[in-house]
Amino acid sequence: MSTPSDPHAPSKSNPYASELLVNRLMTEGSDKETRHFELSLKGSELEYLPGDSLGVLPTNCEEVVEDLLAAVGLTGSEQVQVGEDDITLKDALINRLACTVLSKIQIKKFNEFAQSDKLNDLLQIANKDSLVDYMWGRELIDLFLEFPHSGISAQDFVGLLRPMPPRLYSIASSLSAHPEEVHLTVAVVNYVGHGRERKGVCSSYLAERVGDSIPCYLHPNKNFKLPEDSSTPIIMVGPGTGIAPFRAFIEERKATGASGKNWLFFGDRSQKTDYLYGDEWESYQKDGILNELGLAWSRDQNEKVYVQHKMIEKGYQLWSWLNDGAVFYVCGDASRMAKDVDQALRTIAQEEGAMNEEDAGSWVKALQKERRYLKDVY
Ligand SMILES: Cc1cc2nc3c(=O)[nH]c(=O)nc-3n(C[C@H](O)[C@H](O)[C@H](O)COP(=O)(O)OP(=O)(O)OC[C@H]3O[C@@H](n4cnc5c(N)ncnc54)[C@H](O)[C@@H]3O)c2cc1C
Ligand SMILES: NC(=O)c1ccc[n+]([C@@H]2O[C@H](COP(=O)([O-])OP(=O)(O)OC[C@H]3O[C@@H](n4cnc5c(N)ncnc54)[C@H](OP(=O)(O)O)[C@@H]3O)[C@@H](O)[C@H]2O)c1
Numbered sequence: 001m002s003t004p005s006d007p008h009a010p011s012k013s014n015p016y017a018s019e020l021l022v023n024r025l026m027t028e029g030s031d032k033e034t035r036h037f038e039l040s041l042k043g044s045e046l047e048y049l050p051g052d053s054l055g056v057l058p059t060n061c062e063e064v065v066e067d068l069l070a071a072v073g074l075t076g077s078e079q080v081q082v083g084e085d086d087i088t089l090k091d092a093l094i095n096r097l098a099c100t101v102l103s104k105i106q107i108k109k110f111n112e113f114a115q116s117d118k119l120n121d122l123l124q125i126a127n128k129d130s131l132v133d134y135m136w137g138r139e140l141i142d143l144f145l146e147f148p149h150s151g152i153s154a155q156d157f158v159g160l161l162r163p164m165p166p167r168l169y170s171i172a173s174s175l176s177a178h179p180e181e182v183h184l185t186v187a188v189v190n191y192v193g194h195g196r197e198r199k200g201v202c203s204s205y206l207a208e209r210v211g212d213s214i215p216c217y218l219h220p221n222k223n224f225k226l227p228e229d230s231s232t233p234i235i236m237v238g239p240g241t242g243i244a245p246f247r248a249f250i251e252e253r254k255a256t257g258a259s260g261k262n263w264l265f266f267g268d269r270s271q272k273t274d275y276l277y278g279d280e281w282e283s284y285q286k287d288g289i290l291n292e293l294g295l296a297w298s299r300d301q302n303e304k305v306y307v308q309h310k311m312i313e314k315g316y317q318l319w320s321w322l323n324d325g326a327v328f329y330v331c332g333d334a335s336r337m338a339k340d341v342d343q344a345l346r347t348i349a350q351e352e353g354a355m356n357e358e359d360a361g362s363w364v365k366a367l368q369k370e371r372r373y374l375k376d377v378y
Contacts, residue, residue: 240331
């Protein structure tokens with residue numbers, strides 16, 4: 001068996017070409033597109049554990065590259081040097097380089113050619129908030145559309161671009177339940193920014209594939225694992241795509257006959273259209289594998305209902321599970337959700353454990369130190 005520590009195992013620089021078996025829309029009728037993917041690991045001998053992630057190496061969309069080339073004023077047939085290779089610019093843009101998401105360093109390099117006073121001002125340290133506002137919803141093409149006379153050569157253009165970074169996805173399956181397969185739960189990034197339709201490179205790359213092979217590799221995460229003692233209760237909080245690793249956790253707990261109790265909090269926009277893996281949770285509940293299920297639908301009523309509200313509603317019981325040694329997991333959005341869930345834990349400690357704010361903070365820290373509060377947030 002090859003594992004990620006095996007030097008011959010597929011890796012970021014030597015990805016495995018995995019056959020895409022299933023690409024299924026899970027949110028029919030929703031204004032949000034979340035997809036379930038199943039990839040084959042047959043013959044790769046790759047093994048993962050619940051809690052690990054999969055790295056995917058996407059290519060850029062040909063249409064996006066054509067639009068960019070037109071904006072830059074190049075044809076794509078120019079020969080350029082990328083690393084050791086002499087290839088056409090179009091090949092480089094499709095297969096090797098990141099050419100959409102903007103960075104400050106890229107704007108700086110671009111302005112060495114464009115010499116724009118506006119960009120120069122935005123790049124001043126004092127204007128960092130204005131730069132963030134400017135970059136929001138803009139991509140590289142927008143620089144060339146706004147400052148069209150940069151007169152850049154094909155090789156200098158390549159010099160503005162960094163190698164295409166892989167994207168990580170939390171694995172949504174257990175090998176015990178799906179031998180030689182890896183499943184993912186992906187929110188497809190689609191938005192309109194400054195009048196142009198934008199799409200996320202990797203999520204739309206995956207969404208648009210059927211029967212293709214996907215270059216990927218395993219990215220282990222030793223800090224997000226099921227408890228070694230399978231009788232330990234677990235509490236999982238995973239709204240949106242944060243649900244992914246918990247599908248893997250429950251599959252594994254079922255397959256191994258783990259006796260520990262399982263509690264899942266899931267939330268998304270609407271129960272009718274965004275209940276990811278809903279039939280599976282209902283059936284696990286019936287079978288007594290999922291002992292508690294807290295659901296938060298944020299757009300099914302006027303006021304927002306989020307997973308942390310459901311946690312607080314069940315504060316007494318949650319406190320009792322934690323006192324019985326439960327491990328608390330959270331996965332999904334790092335910017336707001338994970339912070340609010342953290343605050344909810346503190347509130348529960350204050351309300352149910354009769355602690356003051358400071359003691360509740362120390363209690364949460366201790367939980368983390370004991371590795372009973374684990375996060376997979378992005
Ligand atoms: C450990 C880990 C696990 C992850 N697991 C999952 C998972 O299970 N499922 C999942 O779907 N994702 C997951 N992600 C996120 C995933 O890796 C990608 O970041 C995500 O799919 C977006 O990549 P992309 O290539 O499609 O978009 P990109 O091409 O990288 O574009 C994203 C960029 O678009 C811009 N943007 C996005 N939306 C808007 C908007 N509305 N307005 C303006 N600008 C916007 C932002 O600049 C953003 O950075 C995980 C990330 C990590 C680090
Ligand atoms: N159209 C798009 O391009 C699009 C759509 C969805 C997601 N995304 C992106 O895809 C990524 C992953 O999406 P996702 O499915 O994991 O999550 P998500 O769509 O961002 O959110 C999932 C659920 O969490 C709720 N939520 C929002 N703020 C929260 C908070 N502070 N605390 C708790 N719950 C909160 C959302 O409610 P509300 O949304 O009702 O507030 C929704 O019900 C995100 O980075 C997001 O920006 C893009």
